[in-house]
Amino acid sequence: MQKLGLNEIRERYLSFFESKDHLRMPSFPLVPQNDPSILLINAGMTPLKPYFTGKEVPPRKRVTTCQKCIRTPDIERVGKTARHGTFFEMLGNFSFGDYFKKEATAWAWEFITQDLKLPIDKLWVSIYLEDDEAFEIWTKEVGVPEDRIVRMGKEDNFWEHGTGPCGPCSEIYFDRGPEAGCDDPNCKVGCDCDRFVEFWNLVFTQFDKDDQGNYHPLPRPNIDTGMGLERLAAIMQGVGSLFEVDTVKNIMEHVSKVAGVRYKDSAKTDVSLRVITDHIRSTTFMVSDGILPSNEGRGYVLRRLLRRAARHGKLLGVEKPFLHDVAETVITESKEAYPELEEKREYIKKVIKVEEERFDETIDQGLNILNQYIGELKENNQKVLSGEKAFKLYDTYGFPVDLTIEILAEQNMEIDEDGFNKEMNEQRERARAARQDSDTAAWGGDAFSTLDQNVSTQFIGYFEFASISAVLAIVKDDKEVDKASEGEQVKIILDKTPFYGESGGQLGDIGTLESDTVKIKVLDCKKQGEGKYIHICEIESGEVKKGAELKAVIDLERRQSISRNHSATHLLQKALRNVLGEHVAQAGSLVTPERLRFDFSHYSGMTKEELEKVENEVNKVILDSIPVEAKEMSIEEAKKMGATALFGEKYGNIVRLVKMGDYSLELCGGCHINATSQVGTFKILSEGGVAAGVRRIEAVTGLEALKVYKENEQALNEVAAVLKSGAADVVKKAETVVSDLKAAQKEIESLRSKLASGAADDILSKTVEVKGVKVITARMDDLDMDGLRNMGDTLKDKLGSGVVVLATGKDGKVNFITTATKDVVGKGIHAGNIIREVAKTAGGGGGGRPDMAQAGGKDVSKIDQALSIVVELVEKQVND
Structure with a gap:
């Protein structure tokens, strides 16, 4: 049997079915397109459902794909076993009313026995109990021995989901040998042990199930197959789990290197290694497809996976953010099949790193509090954490409740879920009441x-x-x-x-x-x-x-201003997607007569160049005077046209599509102008962050934009007048003025230094000696804090040995500094203790090291009194 890498297996499969006249389609994004029933793509056929149902016409009747998928129902089991994971790739070949069982079975057998050269004596086939047709095809046409075919019931070998298209299926198994099995002498295909691995499922969609449970033959049956790529790779490479497959293993080795642990050295650390390896695969692909961490929907799935991985990093002793570095290996291993990973490499790493850092801010505090709670439970021989405490962790400290549940489970404890839900509901009621009290309600x-x-x-x-x-x-x-x-x-x-x-x-x-x-x-x-x-x-x-x-x-004039700004938000969203990437999605907006505000998903501040590109693109589309049309149509028709919809927004069967030529298509019930030229002009005022992963642009259009240009022009003319320059030369003139100013400041500093040097000599002449320690005190109100420190260093150097205490009352603020040479520190002098007592006299406080300290005060009138106690303080400190 050949030992093939995962990437080679994927390519072989897709190339094989291309040779059978299948159209190779790239993987669809993990975000379902036009399917609100699921959060994430979880099977190879899921994005192809419109072709199977007849709602859309497929690009070809034969299609093959390798689809990236995520499934999270068993997330708590990921890591605890070597077989569970959240991310996987699904190979599939599909027929939309073209070929059927005969071709599907023959090609499946040809691929695995002739192309991959899997040993035939290790292969088994299962069929639906009543599917005699499949039995005849497998045995008489494909040539599989009858004793290698197992008939199984509806639960195992019949695919259906409610009413609609359904049918029997046939699965192909690989026998890993008795050593991988259980102790049951009757172990066979269908056993839950690890001996017989099902790796390819061929679904024969040949019936239409009605509401009464009747099965009607479809006039044009379909083929839907699915084969787990990682599972097949594990078979080809002779390893026991997906975590030992080459590409996944390389990711785990990166994690192991960072954590300083090796896989299979410890059952406990193995759990964390598997969790991190699986979850970083999922998160890298999710971020690549435009998903951002949040507290809702698929964004919450991403956040949960990232934070779960980060926590297991801490369990392995990794204290600094590291997942963004491991994402590099994920990208390297998969970039050939998924080039978008390479294109978005830096963006992916940025999103992951920011979320890691955010979690770091909350995890330690939350863990400390949870550990206190666990300690209290143990002291009282209790097993259930109150819903109130679990909610406090979640609401006050941002600690995810699923993480609380998981950590408690490790201690054989649990939370009072009813109590937690009660707290959550009360919070929702408070929020609802607050909304009712607001103007909008x-x-x-x-x-x-x-x-x-x-x-x-x-x-x-x-x-x-x-x-x-x-x-x-x-x-x-x-x-x-x-x-x-x-x-x-x-x-x-x-x-x-x-x-x-x-x-x-x-x-x-x-x-x-x-x-x-x-x-x-x-x-x-x-x-x-x-x-x-x-x-x-x-x-x-x-x-x-x-x-x-x-x-x-x-008020028509006001309406027209609003319409200009609303149409501009559509242009802005499209331009942002063109400049920043397809991950950009609307996160909120406000359209007023004066300006527009547009919130969008993006994880870093826009550069000056990016903002300029966006502004220029919007203005170009405005100048192109593209017609703006609004039409009502069915939601299916609008989505088929590629209309952009707001995630989470509920739409009826009939929607309003706002179309701006071929540039922008959005579902929108708002008011718009008739052509982009009516926007007039578009000017971005500001760009900034409003939440994690959400940026905000504020902009103006039409007359308001002209007003901004006029104000800027007026300001420029006023600056020019002050600088006694023409507007065209104002920058050059300003540079000259700044240069002259810097030169003047440098000369002033030089003169101050000379004056200070002279002043230093005068101050040194007033040195007193206390128990063999020279002491200098002086008030210098013309110096700021930096000047005071510099003077202190100058006096200390000239003094050679002793203590210097200086004060300034500049701008109504009192500042003190104290410096002491090393030899007098050895005699008991502590500058920090001296300055603390001096500052107290002037109504302030401070402190510092034995050789250097500074402090502030509140009462300028007490500066001289404060300095007068220095000699006494030094006298008390000097060792006799």
């Missing part, structure tokens, strides 16, 4: 929730900016009323409205509602989930009644 009170559910508003404001609308409801002081009069603050629901209700980061419209008898100012408009648009109003004159017809008019 004030309009959603009980008065609206008790209205007839049929009361709703038709929004017509995309294309119409005024309407004649009927008043459906009036709410005053959170109670529904029939009428309201001048001076009253009310909330009004209309049957139709041109007013945009605040949502998606875009502010609501303002404007007026009026008739012959009433004039109402609309201060804001909010959108309630049930389709009600809440107009927040102030009645300026007259009286409004329920059922009245009013003319509704929005």
